[in-house]
Amino acid sequence: MIRQLSTLAACAVLATVCAFADGARHVPTLDELLTIKAVNGTQISPDGKWIAYTVGFGDFKQDAFITQIWLVSTSGGKSLS
Numbered sequence: 001m002i003r004q005l006s007t008l009a010a011c012a013v014l015a016t017v018c019a020f021a022d023g024a025r026h027v028p029t030l031d032e033l034l035t036i037k038a039v040n041g042t043q044i045s046p047d048g049k050w051i052a053y054t055v056g057f058g059d060f061k062q063d064a065f066i067t068q069i070w071l072v073s074t075s076g077g078k079s080l081s
Helices: 001-021 030-034
Strands: 040-045 050-059 064-074
Touching: none
Parallel strands: none
Antiparallel strands: 040 050, 050 064
């Protein structure tokens, strides 16, 4: 029963997003694609109080791909980079 309700809720959200989506389409440029931030490598600390993850993106000013390690508290605190 819960699985069916979850599926129904997901379909309702998807239908709502599609209904309100802007009709104008935008093809991303190469610069835009290279600067998209990607989240990878999530790990939970042994004590379960922190989640560590990496954020990678392209930085044209430094002419490099940057990878940062971020921490967030599992109790809903703010992120630390």
